[in-house]
Amino acid sequence: MASSSTSTPLLYACIAHNSTILTEHTTSTSASSLPSLVLPKISHSTPSKQTYTHGQNHINYVASAPSEYPPSQASAGGLTYLVIVDASLGRRIPFGFLIKLQERFLSDFAPSTTDFAALPSYGCAAFNGTLKKLMVDMGATQAGQQDALKLAQREIEDVRGIMTKNIEQVLERGEQISTLVNKTDQLGTNARDFRVRSRGLRRRMWWKNVKLMVLLVLVVIFLIYLFVGFGCGLPGWSRCLKH
Template identity: 30%
Template sequence: MSGKIYYGCIGYRKTILSMFSDISLGTLNAAIDAVVNQVGPNSSPKSSSKYDRFQLQLVVDKEIFALCVCDDTFPMRESFVFLEAIKKAFISQFDQYSISIAGTMEMSSFNQTIKNLMDKHNDFDNHQLTKIKREQDETQAILNNDIDKMLKRGDVLSDLEDETSHLVESADGFKSSATRLKRAMWWKNIKLYLIAGAILLIFLLVLLWAGCGITFSRCIPDREDNTGSN
């Protein structure tokens, strides 16, 4: 990795509370002060500026700021990773009240932490491992996101499958109901035909009884009459 971080500090509002430098700052002090003096409630969360061959990167979070100076060839992304690491370590070590009442360099006990983090992020081998781990984490996050989408899609497919099964069951039930209704209507028609036939038969019998008598005597020839005539 080309370039290097030479300086790091952390502070509150416009006050530097802790810092570490690998070089004699000289005129860089004026550039650092100019950047720090811009810190305020409306500051951008991240900003970058240049001075000579150096980059000055700044992160601000609720008026707590972290700043670093590095070569202009040092990857900007890595410098912001370094600053976020400083800020995270600082917030975990000191409470908000202690930070808000501290004066200039009154938290110099944190200087060694800045140095350790600077060495870590300047270490090329460590940087490569960190990059690989970050890429692995990003890949894992993408995979997890894809898995979540697949699971959600699986839920949708499962819902569709359940709905389809329900529709099939409903269709089968409707078919069975239709078959039972068809059979019931068929028997009903048969009963109607039988009743109509019985009524017709009774009507014919009434007509026969009216014309021939109940015993049909008026319609059956008398055997004695037939014998006498012979």
């Protein structure tokens, strides 16, 4: 475990794969025992950024997920970037630090060539010096803190942009749904009109059939009249009446 007496509000930082610490640096021995309590509780099912409070300290971490990487680099999805700070520092500087830490670490240990799951404890100890320098630069200097704030602000703007895009997509889907509802209503109206027209058509066809039946009955009666009349001597039916 690397340590330093350099005064910085960043008390401890580490990078771990699941609960295996790959690299770390601490400026406070009281904070170095906390990661072993926090790391086993972190899930990598989805990307996450969280802050825990422990006394006067904040434990901030960024957890990656396999969904952020192609299958060949999935082990990078199990990485956690963690920093413990004095609570008075707030959250923007620590998360700005974590963003910078993630960029530097993945630059030195490319996911395309590193299987983080196969590394032993402190398997990235060569990064300890870089980690220490980042903690001092971004925690103890005004310029470093401003840089961390800018990184955090950039992250906020990126999230805001994603949220805006999602809202636009939701609104667009809302318009599509509204169009679909309108089409469904129109189909319902057309169906009702069709039923009305069908009932009217059935009624007209029924009357037409009735008229045809009446006409057919009249024709049959007339034919019977003629047939019987010829036998009885039309037009007076004289032969039948004499009987």
